[in-house]
Amino acid sequence: MTRLKVGIAGCGLVTQVEHLPNLINLPKLFEVVAIADPSATVREALSARHGLRAFESATEMMTAGLDAIVIATPDSYHADLAVAALERGLHVFSEKPLAYNTADIARIIAARDKAGRVMQVGYMKRFDPAYLMLCDLLRTVDGPLRAVTVDVLDSGSDPFVAHHDMVVGTDVPKALIEEGAARRAAQVKVALGTDADPLVTRGFSGPYSSSLVHDLNVVQGLLDAAGAKMGKPVGAAFIAGNSGGYLSAKLDPTDGLVTMTWMATPRLAYYCERISMVFDDRNFELRFPSPYLNHHLTELIERRANGLALEEIRHRPSYAEPFVEELKAWHAAIVDGAPVVNTAEQAATDMGLFATFAKLALAK
Structure with a gap:
C-alpha cells in the first residue's frame, strides 16, 4: 500500500485534536513529515512531541519532499495555499470553507485540473x-x-x-x-x-x-x-x-x-x-x-x-x-483513483x- 508523505499547514485546534493524531494513527496510509505554523511556541512543541520537521511558513514546508498537504490555516489563506500546493504537484486536503468566494475556488479548480492532482474539502459530515x-x-x-x-x-x-x-x-x-x-x-x-x-x-x-x-x-x-x-x-x-x-x-x-x-x-x-x-x-x-x-x-x-x-x-x-474516514477517502482518491467525495465544485x-x-x- 502506498504511503503518502504529508505536511500540515496550520496547527490550531482542528489539527491538534483531529488531523495530526488521525494521520499518525493511519501509518499504513500516511507519514506525517512536517508541520508549519507562525507560532514558534506551537510548532516547536509539536515538533518535539511527534518528531516532525517544523516550518514557520506553509510555502517553505512545501519544499520538504511532500506528496500531499493538509491545509488548516485561517480561512483567508486556504485558496492561495491550495493553488501554490497544486502548482508544486501536491495533492491537497483543505479545511472548510475552501474559500469565501467562488472566484478563488475557480482558481483552485483551474490549478487542480492543470496539475492533475486530488483536491478534497474537509466536509467530514x-x-x-x-x-x-x-x-x-x-x-x-x-x-x-x-x-x-x-x-x-x-x-x-x-x-x-x-x-x-x-x-x-x-x-x-x-x-x-x-x-x-x-x-x-x-x-x-x-x-x-x-x-x-x-x-x-x-x-x-x-x-x-x-x-x-x-x-x-x-x-x-x-x-x-x-x-x-x-x-x-x-x-x-x-x-x-x-x-x-x-x-x-x-x-x-x-x-x-x-x-x-x-x-x-x-x-x-x-x-x-x-x-x-x-x-x-x-x-x-x-x-x-x-x-x-x-x-x-x-x-x-x-x-x-x-x-x-x-x-x-x-x-x-x-x-x-468521520474525521478519520475522510482521510482514508482522500488517500483512496490519490492512490486508487477513487472518486473525490467532497470536491471544489461542491464547495463553490x-x-x-x-x-x-x-x-x-x-x-x-
Whole structure:
C-alpha cells in the first residue's frame, strides 16, 4: 500500500485534536513529515512531541519532499495555499470553507485540473455513518419532501476539547493577525460584491462559512438522495449581533421549505445540531454531537405513521469516526483513483449559495 508523505499547514485546534493524531494513527496510509505554523511556541512543541520537521511558513514546508498537504490555516489563506500546493504537484486536503468566494475556488479548480492532482474539502459530515445510512433510506421513500429544518446551538469547542493536551501560542506576530483580518474582509467583499461592515463580515465568515457551511453541504447531499434540490432563496438574516445566522429557501420541485438557524451560546456548555426531513408519512432526524467528540454516535431517528400511532426507529449504523474516514477517502482518491467525495465544485456551490443568502440579508 502506498504511503503518502504529508505536511500540515496550520496547527490550531482542528489539527491538534483531529488531523495530526488521525494521520499518525493511519501509518499504513500516511507519514506525517512536517508541520508549519507562525507560532514558534506551537510548532516547536509539536515538533518535539511527534518528531516532525517544523516550518514557520506553509510555502517553505512545501519544499520538504511532500506528496500531499493538509491545509488548516485561517480561512483567508486556504485558496492561495491550495493553488501554490497544486502548482508544486501536491495533492491537497483543505479545511472548510475552501474559500469565501467562488472566484478563488475557480482558481483552485483551474490549478487542480492543470496539475492533475486530488483536491478534497474537509466536509467530514459526508462520512458520518448516520448520514450515509439516511441517504440510503431516502432513496427508498415515496412521496414528496415537505420540509427540511436545521438548527444549531453552538457553545464553541472549549467544553469538548479542554481534556486535550493542546499547545496554544500567543506569539503570532500582530502584523500577521492584522493581515489575516484584512484578507478576510477583502475576500468577503468579492463574495458580496460590496464593502461589508465588520458585523456583516463577521456574520458571513463566522456563522455562515464556519458552521452552517457543514449543514448546507450535508443538506445538499441529502436532497440529492431524496431526488430534490434547493430552490429559490426566500429569507436570510444575520442575528444576535451577527453571532447567529438564519436562511431559508424553497424546495424544488415540491414547493416545500428549507430553513437553517445557527446560534452561538458561549455561556452554555451545550452543543445541539439537528437536521430534520419531513415527508407526508415519515420523518427523519439526524442529531450530531460536537464534532470534536470522537467516536460519539450521530443519532438517526426514523418516525413512521401507522394510522393514528407512531413508530420510532433509532438507527445505530457504526462508530466509525468521520474525521478519520475522510482521510482514508482522500488517500483512496490519490492512490486508487477513487472518486473525490467532497470536491471544489461542491464547495463553490455552497459558497455561491451563501453569497446569495448574504446579499438577501443585506437588502433588508
